[in-house]
Amino acid sequence: MQYVSTRGQAPVLTFEDTMLTGLARDGGLYVPEHIPTLSTDEIAAMAGQSYEDVAYTVMRPFIGATFTDTEFRELIAAAYAPFGHAARAPLVQLAPNHFLLELFHGPTLAFKDFAMQLIGQMFQKALGRKGERVTIVGATSGDTGSAAIEAFRGLDNVDVFILYPHGRVSEVQRRQMTTPTESNVHALAIDGDFDDCQARLKDMFNDFEFRDGVKLAGVNSINWGRVLAQVVYYFSSAVSLGAPHREISFTVPTGNFGDIFAGYIAKRMGLPVRDLVIATNQNDILDRCMKGQGYRKGTVHASISPSMDIQVSSNFERALFEAYGRDGGAVAQLMAELAEGGFDVSQGAMEALRENYSSGRASEAETSATITKALAETGELLCPHSAVGVKVADERREEAVPMITLATAHPAKFPDAVEAATGIRPPLPARMADLFDREERLTRLPNDLAALKTHIKETLAL
Ligand SMILES: Cc1ncc(COP(=O)(O)O)c(C=O)c1O
Numbered sequence: 001m002q003y004v005s006t007r008g009q010a011p012v013l014t015f016e017d018t019m020l021t022g023l024a025r026d027g028g029l030y031v032p033e034h035i036p037t038l039s040t041d042e043i044a045a046m047a048g049q050s051y052e053d054v055a056y057t058v059m060r061p062f063i064g065a066t067f068t069d070t071e072f073r074e075l076i077a078a079a080y081a082p083f084g085h086a087a088r089a090p091l092v093q094l095a096p097n098h099f100l101l102e103l104f105h106g107p108t109l110a111f112k113d114f115a116m117q118l119i120g121q122m123f124q125k126a127l128g129r130k131g132e133r134v135t136i137v138g139a140t141s142g143d144t145g146s147a148a149i150e151a152f153r154g155l156d157n158v159d160v161f162i163l164y165p166h167g168r169v170s171e172v173q174r175r176q177m178t179t180p181t182e183s184n185v186h187a188l189a190i191d192g193d194f195d196d197c198q199a200r201l202k203d204m205f206n207d208f209e210f211r212d213g214v215k216l217a218g219v220n221s222i223n224w225g226r227v228l229a230q231v232v233y234y235f236s237s238a239v240s241l242g243a244p245h246r247e248i249s250f251t252v253p254t255g256n257f258g259d260i261f262a263g264y265i266a267k268r269m270g271l272p273v274r275d276l277v278i279a280t281n282q283n284d285i286l287d288r289c290m291k292g293q294g295y296r297k298g299t300v301h302a303s304i305s306p307s308m309d310i311q312v313s314s315n316f317e318r319a320l321f322e323a324y325g326r327d328g329g330a331v332a333q334l335m336a337e338l339a340e341g342g343f344d345v346s347q348g349a350m351e352a353l354r355e356n357y358s359s360g361r362a363s364e365a366e367t368s369a370t371i372t373k374a375l376a377e378t379g380e381l382l383c384p385h386s387a388v389g390v391k392v393a394d395e396r397r398e399e400a401v402p403m404i405t406l407a408t409a410h411p412a413k414f415p416d417a418v419e420a421a422t423g424i425r426p427p428l429p430a431r432m433a434d435l436f437d438r439e440e441r442l443t444r445l446p447n448d449l450a451a452l453k454t455h456i457k458e459t460l461a462l
């Protein structure tokens with residue numbers, strides 16, 4: 001399996017090089033040159049299998065010769081062993097034909113652990129074999145950063161720098177990033193929003209002298225391995241509700257578009273997905289775009305679902321690449337227009353997008369009311385991101401087709417919003433009970449590329 005850039009001008013790479021490279025050198029994102037399919041029998045055989053076995057079947061066709069079958073099975077087993085639920089991604093029923101996919105039983109209590117724990121294993125194996133060291137720089141609105149730090153803390157061949165927007169992540173998220181004591185972990189509080197952090201990260205990748213000098217690697221969903229690992233739970237959950245013999249819809253709380261794009265890949269691989277619903281908070285650029293208003297950057301407004309406070313949605317580029325018939329030149333042109341403020345999606349591409357995705361948004365009041373209502377009616381305590389999903393799913397779901405809403409984080413990561421809506425302050429799991437007693441370590445920096453590069457180089461003593 002080879003990987004190509006969404007902008008068509010970067011070298012074609014293997015899975016291993018794609019994983020270790022991060023952003024393509026033309027500024028684009030890597031995608032598989034073709035999307036493999038699974039037969040109905042192969043999908044049906046997943047019923048009753050362990051999450052790990054489903055993961056192997058779904059991801060194996062994308063890995064090529066990077067790992068042997070045995071190695072890959074071992075990496076998967078090690079990745080999911082720390083999860084706090086035997087099913088890894090259990091489904092609970094909210095209402096007739098509406099199910100919640102709990103993706104928050106990993107070490108840092110968010111869906112990011114599904115991919116990050118596996119990426120951590122794959123990086124270690126690949127770097128150990130090559131005898132190489134890399135510098136991971138990540139941008140986070142809260143959850144990617146904590147998951148990345150957990151996956152890479154203490155490793156010999158990796159330094160990890162995480163840029164998060166100062167004052168715009170929850171206290172639990174911040175402490176997950178600032179309290180690890182390992183010397184290879186560096187939490188950087190940036191004076192800006194998540195879009196600024198992600199833009200500076202992409203600037204670093206596009207500065208080849210810096211990129212090559214520090215051996216830059218990325219673990220945001222820029223990295224194809226992140227998207228790939230998230231495809232698995234679409235299969236495991238759909239099969240447990242009767243796929244491939246019936247259609248299933250999904251609603252996905254969306255910010256950077258990595259998670260829902262993984263759902264699209266599952267569909268292309270043969271899973272009978274009827275609707276993929278993009279659920280946004282008040283930062284609703286994607287919902288506006290799907291409603292035909294073009295893709296135009298606005299100001300990021302802080303919300304009670306802070307991990308989705310994103311306007312420039314990185315993986316939407318991958319969706320556009322597919323919608324424009326895999327025309328890298330067209331995507332490069334759109335991204336140049338985005339840098340100037342935004343663009344209109346052509347009619348043909350809009351139709352292609354609407355064949356696969358629909359959308360909805362939740363205001364702050366609607367999100368809060370959904371947390372209250374879900375507790376009263378189902379006993380489920382939702383995090384605000386999952387509540388955005390449940391609210392939009394309730395508007396979109398059809399009687400005859402099961403709807404699965406992705407619950408992307410544990411309510412204890414956002415205790416203020418949950419307490420305001422329900423009066424209940426959800427406790428952290430026992431293993432994190434002392435999180436608020438641990439000492440914090442962080443560096444505050446301006447939203448300035450030169451300052452960031454200097455800080456990283458000085459920390460690495462380069
Ligand atoms: C809790 C939570 N929910 C939803 C999202 C949105 O996911 P994506 O960025 O893959 O669209 C994020 C951030 O990515 C998140 O941390």
Ligand SMILES: N[C@@H](CCOP(=O)(O)O)C(=O)O
Pocket residue numbers: 139140141142143144145219220221222255256258307308314
């Ligand atoms: N919500 C994310 C934003 C980064 O998304 P990613 O999937 O590209 O890593 C976060 O929690 O950091």
